[in-house]
Amino acid sequence: MLFILLISALLAWLVVRQYQKVSRLPPGPVSLPLIGNLPQIVFYLWSTGSVVSTLDLLRKRYGNIFTLWVGPIPHVSIADYDTAHEVFVKNASKYADKFHAPLFREVKKEQGVLATNGEHWQEMRRFALQTFRNMGVGKDVMEEKIMGELNARCADIDKAAVDGVTVSHAADFFDLTVGSIINSILVGKRFDENNKQEFLTIKNALDRAFELFTPFDLTVPSWVLKTFFPRRYENIMKVNDECKNFAAKEADLRYAELKAGKYLIDENNIHDFTDAFLLKIQQDGENSDFNIESLKTMIIDLWITGQETTTTTLISGFNQLLLHPEVMEKARKEVLKITKNGSRPLSLSDRSSTPYLNATIGEIQRHASILNINFWRINHEPTYMGGHPVDSGAFVTAQLSALHVNDTIFKNAETFDPERFIRDEKLLQKVIPFGLGKRSCLGESLARSELYLIFGNLLLRYNFKPHGKLSTTEVMPYSFAKRPFKLEMEFLKI
Template sequence: MFLILLVSVFLAWLVVRQYQKVSRLPPGPVSLPLIGNVPQIVYYLWSTGGIVSTLDLFRKRYGNVFTLWLGPLPHVSIADYETALEVFVKNANKYADKFHAPLFEAIRNDKGVAGTNGHHWQEMKRFALQTFRNMGVGKDVMELKIIEELDARCADIDKAAVNGVTTIQASDFFDLTVGSIINNILVGKRFDEENKEEFLKVKHSVDSAIEIVSLFDMILPVWVLKTFFKVHYDTVINFNEQTRDFVGKEADIRDIQIKSGEYSIDENNIKDYTDAFLLKIQKDGEDKDFNIETLKTMIVDLWTTGQETTTTTLISGFNQLLLHPEVMDKARVEIMEITENRSRNLSLSDRPKTPYLNAMIGEIQRHASILNINFWRINHEPTYMGGHMVDSGALVAAQLSALHINETVFENPEKFDPERYIRDESLLQKVIPFGVGKRACLGESLARSELYLIFGNLLLRYNFKPHGKLSTADIFPYSFAKRPFKLEMQFVKI
């Protein structure tokens, strides 16, 4: 009898405690002590068919700011542009700390820029941004590198053409194009006939890792993954090690060559990010922030994020353009006029004169919206968001996937309609694929340049036709990031 009473009191205490916590948070589905909303989330993931549709359902039911409990932790999702701006931009310093999934922490080992907070993150971000500025990212010199790489890939396409037509897997073409650009920036090497097969193999490992990482990998402790999902855990770790070995190989080689005197860095002619990082170590010595292991982790962070988001957006974009050839034709007419009927390449300086191309790319980014689940920030003190109290200790994120299909912001969000940004120019700034605030993507400037130059100049050079079926469906709707449809298409020389 006493035991029953004790258990009853304990359960009552848990319920009251949960109610008290819920009262200090935005609305959401009824949560249970300890397990939170996990049962409802699992049900709606199954019944709606994916993470994005589940988030959208909760947004419609509870408003643009809502709470989901993943186990004992409350997660506040923001699916409204103005609220996201207020929270993460106007109060940016409050939300610089990111919640890192235990799995990611185990992989990154408190190094790099993607999986750290505090002093180390600030140092890595500052150094990366300064190095990229010094290397001309976002400037004419970087434009030349992007066009040079695009020219090389187009030369391969033209060489393989039969009667002016080349049929390819879009993923291979864009992976190699974007991969070469970012690899050149990081380690000074592009991918060619000698090493492209190795690159594509590693890229496949990256894709496989992203495809199998789910919502629950983002919250479960490592010991749970190791104990109950060991095969899954080992697979993710192995994929990460393959990527790290591949992209960090040049850093190891160069470090050894510097120490042996075979390689020297010209301070006035920094070739790439690796040179800049190793020069910093040469000058100041290794410390807990600047060392070879951190360099390799930074290369993985920058290489993976710089590669994945841009490539996925390009593939998703051409899927949309092949489904809406009238959009492709209209953009081409605008570009032809600006470049005087292809007498020159499209340049970044043309951006103000290409409103339709800008709108087309914006609509592609809205539909692509790479992250199904955005990374969470830590709320350190009680505050208000969208008129709702948010208690300290809650995790907060602007859920871009839900924001980009919010019908109160984007009318008929399922429709691919670049004209929406012509009708309302202010709408384009509400497409935020790179995130907002201090933890926004470091490579935003480079990615925007790549998308503009690659989309624009490919439309100048080729007509495009589908080869096989088309689909805009997310082929892995339960993974934390979108994976594009396996698109095969034809390049038809103009």
């Protein structure tokens, strides 16, 4: 009898405590002590068929700011641009700390920019941004590099043409183009047909890593994976090491030569990110921030953010253009007019003169919206967001996938309609695939340049037709990030 009373008292206390916590947070599904909303989350994922559909359902049911309890921790999702801007831009410093999944922390070992906070993250981000500026990202120097890689890929396409037509998997074309750009920036080495296998080794390792990670891996403690799923844990760690070692092979070799006195870096002649990083080591010696393991982690972090997201957006974009040939033709006519009927390549300086192409790329990014689940920030003190109280200790994020399908912001959100941004020019700023605030994507400037130059110049050079079926069905609807479609298309030389 006493035992039953104790259990009843404990349960009553947990329920009251949970109710008190819920009252200090935005609305959401009824949560239970300890397990939170896990049963509902599983049901919603099953019934809606994807992470994005689940988040959109919750937004419609509970408003643009809603709370989900993942176990005992509340996660506050913001699916409204104005509130997200208020929280993460106007109060950027308060939300600079990201929650990092226990597995990510173990994989990254508190190094790099993807899974760190505090002084190390600030130092690595500051160094990377300064290095990219010095290397000309967003300027003429980087435009030349992007166009050089695009020209090389187009030469391969033209060489393989039969009667003016080349059939290619979009992933093969864009992976190698974007991968070569980012690799030349990071380690000064580009990819072509002669060393394509090296690129494929890195890319295949990255693909395996993306396919392995699930929301489950990102929420449970590492010891759970080690104890109950040891093979899965070992596989994840193995794939991560393979990715890092392949991507940073050139940096490893150069570091060994630097230590042996066989390689000296001229600060007035920096070739790539690795040179800049090793120069810092050469000048100041190794420390907790600048060392070879930190460099290798930075390279794979930048590889992931600079290659995967841009490639997926390009593939998604051409899939949409093939589904909507009238949009493709209208964008082509605009680009032809600006370049005097294709007598010169499209340049970054043309951006202000191509409103329809800009709108088309914006709509492509809105639909692609790579992250199904955005990275969480830590709320360190009680505050209000969009009129709702948010207690300290909660995780908060601008849930980009839900924001980009929010039909109160984007009318008929499921429709692919670049004209929406012509009708309302200010609407384009609410497409935020690179995030907001201090944790926004490091490679935003490079990615925007790549998307504009690649989309625009390919439309100048080729007509495109689908080779096989087209689809917008998600490849991995339950993963934390979208995977590109298996798109095969025909390049028809203009």
